[in-house]
Amino acid sequence: MFNKVQNQSIHSIHSMEEKEEEEEDVSFERLMNSQIKVEDRSSVLLREIKLMQELQHFGRERIPERVVHAKGSAAFGHFRVTNDHIIQYCKASLFADVDKETPVAVRFSSVTGERGSADTVFGEMRGFAVKFYTEEGVWDLVGNNVPIFAIRDASQFPAFIHANKPNPRTGLRDQNSVWDFNSLRSETLNLITYVFSDFGIPNGFRHMPGFSINAFKLVNSHNKHVFAKFHWYPHQGIDNLDIDTAAYLRGVNPDYARQDLFDAITNHRYPKWTLKIQVMNQKDVDNLEFNAFDATKYWPEDRFPFIDVGVMTLDRNVDNFFAETEQLAFCPSNLVDGIEPSPDRMLMGRLFSYSDTQRYRLGSNHQLIPVNEPINGAITPTLRDGQMRVDNNFDGLPNYYPNSFSLITDNPVYLEPPFTIKTTKVFRYDDSNDHNYIRN
Ligand code: HEM
Structure with a gap:
């Protein structure tokens, strides 16, 4: 797309140069960075794709700041x-x-x-x-x-x-x-x-x-x-x-x-x-x-x-x-x-x-x-697609697991050891005063 825009601008420059003698002094770089204008300078044309892209991208430069720790x-x-x-x-x-x-x-x-x-x-x-x-x-x-x-x-x-x-x-x-x-x-x-x-x-x-x-x-x-x-x-x-x-x-x-x-x-x-x-x-x-x-x-x-x-x-x-x-x-x-x-x-x-x-x-x-990105590329192959998935998206690997086709297997080394959670009552508990001060 950029080449197309460039070509278009270059083409426009040539035709402008033929028409506008006084612009001969203007440097090529400055021309490249200016708009195509109607001769009486009253308007720009929507066909000026480079201008549109600059403005469209500029309007989307910001992402949401972190909700805390923003700076x-x-x-x-x-x-x-x-x-x-x-x-x-x-x-x-x-x-x-x-x-x-x-x-x-x-x-x-x-x-x-x-x-x-x-x-x-x-x-x-x-x-x-x-x-x-x-x-x-x-x-x-x-x-x-x-x-x-x-x-x-x-x-x-x-x-x-x-x-x-x-x-x-x-x-x-x-x-x-x-x-x-x-x-x-x-x-x-x-x-x-x-x-x-x-x-x-x-x-x-x-x-x-x-x-x-x-x-x-x-x-x-x-x-x-x-x-x-x-x-x-x-x-x-x-x-x-x-x-x-x-x-x-x-x-x-x-x-x-x-x-x-x-x-x-x-x-x-x-x-x-x-x-x-x-x-x-x-x-x-x-x-x-x-x-x-x-x-x-x-x-x-x-x-x-x-x-x-x-x-x-x-x-x-x-x-x-x-x-x-x-x-x-x-x-x-x-x-x-x-x-x-x-x-x-x-x-x-x-x-x-x-x-x-x-x-x-x-x-x-x-x-x-x-x-x-992890340096070992350890990203789960069932997490697929979505916005800005710009890598190969696990190519043709199945997007479900277990499956009979990918070479991925579970490694028991990574199984977390079992632990105990005491059987206990579940209820809403106010612990806002839990040992906030201790008298010595
Ligand atoms: C339930 C309690 C907490 C919640 C829900 C929470 C939530 C968040 C959220 C949503 C962000 C923004 C993350 C981002 O957009 O990148 C954040 C950033 C951060 N939080 Fe917490 N937070 C909590 C407690 C804590 C605690 C206890 C600490 C310190 C031990 C902490 C340290 C940080 C730090 C350092 C960042 C900035 C990370 C960065 O530099 O990008 N937070 N937190």
């Missing part, structure tokens, strides 16, 4: 295992050997601001999402920069975000709705004490720690499990801005954190983080005085010490912001063998929500966008 910045690098301690807990191939490296993409973000909002806002968490491109598929570890979350019940998430986003009538930030919600849900207190403290405004993304917050189940090669939380600690040190500097930066450089990350990588000052885990076995879980899978709770370090796992280095900026940052899509349900969901009810909501929203934001084939 963010991404970079690429690798994760290297430095300690073999994790192997006893987890059979995931990325942890199999010391010095093993896995490519990663990371996106840091603010939470409630819009796509163009300022980076140095006060009073909210920051996102810290890591995509590991492992040889067994993609693992997305989607965390924040504080170790706990505001709420423990996934059904409260839209309300929590609505209260922190602009007022539906005025479109203005509304401290009344923020504090109304917080005061009515006292489980938010733990988070509030973090984000309204001196830890409230990270000095760019490079100085942020990261936390999975939700616990995950780690399964080892004997199919024994423990539960673990993941933590990232920056080699650059944790550093935060004071409120006046942050306010000044919101004015002079709203993209302060984005620029800091981009410039550091461009200048070969590659940021690094150490990954650590905390581990609980089933007995610890059963004996804990609070619910181990409550996202508003921190696991005490003295009882569940940190174990070093490896180091992540970010050494490559994105080549194209839209392709590699805006289209980067994280889903906590992207897990690999050896890492499973824990019984955290917040996590359950997240397992559904992200892959659902990606289908809205990027389309039903979001996982085929190169920055999201």
Whole structure:
């Protein structure tokens, strides 16, 4: 089509040149980029296909911004295992050997601001999402920069975000709705004490720690499990801005954190983080005085010490912001063998929500966008067709399973080990006051 348009324009140029002597001075490039006009300059013709295509595409350049974490910045690098301690807990191939490296993409973000909002806002968490491109598929570890979350019940998430986003009538930030919600849900207190403290405004993304917050189940090669939380600690040190500097930066450089990350990588000052885990076995879980899978709770370090796992280095900026940052899509349900969901009810909501929203934001084939694609090509052959299915769509392979024709077989190695769910009553339970404060 483009050639056709080009040919047409070239043809038009020739005929125009014959007619319009004064245009001889006009450069070829400028002519190529201008419209065919009626001689008296009163109209353009609908036959000007290039003009139509420019306008049609331009009107469709935007995709929906993320419903939360809309403003963010991404970079690429690798994760290297430095300690073999994790192997006893987890059979995931990325942890199999010391010095093993896995490519990663990371996106840091603010939470409630819009796509163009300022980076140095006060009073909210920051996102810290890591995509590991492992040889067994993609693992997305989607965390924040504080170790706990505001709420423990996934059904409260839209309300929590609505209260922190602009007022539906005025479109203005509304401290009344923020504090109304917080005061009515006292489980938010733990988070509030973090984000309204001196830890409230990270000095760019490079100085942020990261936390999975939700616990995950780690399964080892004997199919024994423990539960673990993941933590990232920056080699650059944790550093935060004071409120006046942050306010000044919101004015002079709203993209302060984005620029800091981009410039550091461009200048070969590659940021690094150490990954650590905390581990609980089933007995610890059963004996804990609070619910181990409550996202508003921190696991005490003295009882569940940190174990070093490896180091992540970010050494490559994105080549194209839209392709590699805006289209980067994280889903906590992207897990690999050896890492499973824990019984955290917040996590359950997240397992559904992200892959659902990606289908809205990027389309039903979001996982085929190169920055999201697993390096082992492990995409399920029963997920077929749909908008923007631009690969070979599994050619002639059957689109049902099991079948007698494709060479795909189930591999028992990937069968998750059985686990027990206690037989128990199902009812609507208000746990909004579950150990929000403990008197010492
Ligand atoms: C039920 C609770 C939650 C729900 C329903 C939820 C939902 C969402 C949704 C819909 C997005 C937008 C995704 C996109 O369009 O790409 C998102 C982004 C994100 N969420 Fe959550 N979220 C929840 C809890 C959490 C928690 C507990 C954390 C941290 C542990 C978290 C961290 C993030 C991060 C870092 C992003 C941005 C990912 C990126 O950089 O693209 N969320 N969340």
